[in-house]
Amino acid sequence: MKHQSAVIIGGGVGGLFTGAFLAKNGLTVTVLEKNPLYGGGLQCFSRKGKLFETGMHIMGGFEEHGILTKICSYLNILDDLKIRHVPSSCMDEIIFNSNGDTYRIASGRDKFIESISSYFPEERVGIERYVNSMFKLTEELPLFYLQENTGTISEHTEMFTWSADTFIAHFVADERLREVLAYLNPLYAGVKGHTPAYIHALINVLFINGASRFEGGSQQLADALVKVIKQNGGQVLCNKEVSELGVADKLISCVKTADGECIVGDWYISSVHPAILSRLIQPGVFRRGFIKRLNEIPNSYSAFSLYIDLKPGVFPYIDHTCYFIEDYGMMWNQDRVNANGSQKAFMFMTPPEIDQGKYASRLLVHSVMNFDEVRQWSDTCVGKRGKDYQEWKRSIADCIITQLESVYPELRNMINEIHTSSPLTIRDFFNTKEGAMFGYSKDCENMILSHFPIYTKAKNLLLTGQNVNLHGICGVPLTAIHTAEAILGNNQLVKAINNAYETE
Numbered sequence: 001m002k003h004q005s006a007v008i009i010g011g012g013v014g015g016l017f018t019g020a021f022l023a024k025n026g027l028t029v030t031v032l033e034k035n036p037l038y039g040g041g042l043q044c045f046s047r048k049g050k051l052f053e054t055g056m057h058i059m060g061g062f063e064e065h066g067i068l069t070k071i072c073s074y075l076n077i078l079d080d081l082k083i084r085h086v087p088s089s090c091m092d093e094i095i096f097n098s099n100g101d102t103y104r105i106a107s108g109r110d111k112f113i114e115s116i117s118s119y120f121p122e123e124r125v126g127i128e129r130y131v132n133s134m135f136k137l138t139e140e141l142p143l144f145y146l147q148e149n150t151g152t153i154s155e156h157t158e159m160f161t162w163s164a165d166t167f168i169a170h171f172v173a174d175e176r177l178r179e180v181l182a183y184l185n186p187l188y189a190g191v192k193g194h195t196p197a198y199i200h201a202l203i204n205v206l207f208i209n210g211a212s213r214f215e216g217g218s219q220q221l222a223d224a225l226v227k228v229i230k231q232n233g234g235q236v237l238c239n240k241e242v243s244e245l246g247v248a249d250k251l252i253s254c255v256k257t258a259d260g261e262c263i264v265g266d267w268y269i270s271s272v273h274p275a276i277l278s279r280l281i282q283p284g285v286f287r288r289g290f291i292k293r294l295n296e297i298p299n300s301y302s303a304f305s306l307y308i309d310l311k312p313g314v315f316p317y318i319d320h321t322c323y324f325i326e327d328y329g330m331m332w333n334q335d336r337v338n339a340n341g342s343q344k345a346f347m348f349m350t351p352p353e354i355d356q357g358k359y360a361s362r363l364l365v366h367s368v369m370n371f372d373e374v375r376q377w378s379d380t381c382v383g384k385r386g387k388d389y390q391e392w393k394r395s396i397a398d399c400i401i402t403q404l405e406s407v408y409p410e411l412r413n414m415i416n417e418i419h420t421s422s423p424l425t426i427r428d429f430f431n432t433k434e435g436a437m438f439g440y441s442k443d444c445e446n447m448i449l450s451h452f453p454i455y456t457k458a459k460n461l462l463l464t465g466q467n468v469n470l471h472g473i474c475g476v477p478l479t480a481i482h483t484a485e486a487i488l489g490n491n492q493l494v495k496a497i498n499n500a501y502e503t504e
């Protein structure tokens with residue numbers, strides 16, 4: 001691999017992990033990122049000296065023997081990361097606002113079962129079977145356990161392709177419990193009757209095994225990955241928006257950037273949304289039918305976020321994530337704003353600082369949101385969306401704060417400043433279709449539709465990132481392994497990652 005080179009489009013989680021794997025294995029890597037700073041979902045932005053994370057707030061996979069622990073120790077960057085593990089006694093708190101029901105959820109397989117059963121003792125057996133079945137479903141995906149690919153086509157159980165809500169309902173009867181068991185919905189933007197059970201299982205198992213956060217912001221992981229790329233002779237170029245992929249003899253011949261550069265490599269890897277990629281690529285590689293499909297696959301929901309700068313010493317630091325839901329029955333339709341402008345549900349958290357003390361400096365709120373809520377402003381760009389849009393954002397933020405006041409009555413007086421982002425912000429910042437938080441949505445009614453390989457018709461163009469396979473801090477690096485192994489050889493990375501961890 002020493003004399004081969006790879007040009008990677010997009011310096012987010014997928015692009016940087018793929019770049020780090022390839023650079024460590026001898027390729028000369030160039031990552032092209034359109035934004036002034038690399039990181040994508042790992043990027044932090046600063047307002048008056050306070051750092052806010054854009055797209056990475058809670059993580060699974062960083063516990064002992066966790067997937068990311070293994071991957072990062074292979075890349076030799078574990079010591080660069082300041083990871084804070086969420087206490088296992090309460091990793092998440094779910095608050096139903098209508099009647100104040102509050103559930104504190106523990107991590108660890110047994111403690112998780114125990115914590116939920118304590119609220120629903122009569123359903124204990126069903127809860128145990130539910131959790132055991134989720135773990136079984138994840139075993140159907142060998143890469144989730146960093147196991148080698150045997151080359152055989154894996155047959156999935158029927159349950160694997162059930163919808164997540166059907167899966168839950170199969171084990172427990174209590175309607176309230178069914179809602180509680182679906183509380184991680186905002187982490188995969190679940191759709192009733194459509195989101196496959198295996199997606200629900202993967203996310204749940206990931207967090208049951210242990211939740212973590214970055215102390216001092218997620219940018220540190222992007223910095224560490226860039227360090228690996230640079231130490232191995234590669235480069236990460238920012239403000240380099242790829243505007244076109246040249247094609248010759250059904251192969252990619254170069255990528256052209258908006259500032260007129262032409263960059264050539266042996267391999268080209270795209271981590272941008274495939275529908276966006278299809279607009280950049282010259283005709284002749286993707287067939288019309290394939291482009292149509294890329295544009296028609298439904299995308300996951302987007303989000304409205306509130307970044308609250310708190311006054312010092314007033315708001316307690318909360319060492320877990322909180323899920324606020326207006327009422328039972330709203331778990332599966334949180335994407336639509338209520339008629340009065342309030343949200344059906346949102347998650348909130350206080351991200352930890354380095355040397356975090358008793359009080360929080362920031363409060364983050366994320367609410368799943370359908371792109372239709374902002375469609376009327378979809379032709380606008382950052383800073384030029386108009387007064388009505390600004391007013392709409394203000395009113396959504398105000399409603400969320402009013403809802404939060406039922407938990408923290410003095411909240412309004414504790415706020416220094418508020419910043420907001422909408423599905424349009426996510427669309428334009430990440431360059432993702434309809435501001436999709438997690439890329440293409442998966443549909444158990446049509447499993448094939450959103451599943452496509454990392455390979456493309458152009459033999460030297462590969463795909464990576466959340467739209468291929470899985471999203472999030474754990475899913476995207478797993479796809480990056482797949483993509484890198486397409487060049488390095490089947491199982492080469494998985495073997496190296498496991499060997500490196502075992503010999504530590």
Ligand SMILES: Cc1cc2nc3c(=O)[nH]c(=O)nc-3n(C[C@H](O)[C@H](O)[C@H](O)COP(=O)(O)OP(=O)(O)OC[C@H]3O[C@@H](n4cnc5c(N)ncnc54)[C@H](O)[C@@H]3O)c2cc1C
Pocket residue numbers: 009010011012013014015032033034035038039040041042054055056057058059060240241242243271272303305366426429430431436437438464465466467471472473474476
């Ligand atoms: C609000 C929000 C909260 C989230 N919270 C969490 C969380 O707590 N935990 C979790 O695990 N996941 C979370 N996610 C999901 C996670 O951020 C994504 O799954 C992950 O970042 C996807 O990685 P990616 O590389 O596919 O895309 P990205 O990280 O978006 O990277 C794509 C990169 O490509 C760049 N790009 C796009 N077009 C071009 C072009 N033409 N030329 C050059 N560069 C280009 C973009 O600027 C971007 O940097 C969240 C997402 C959002 C939106």
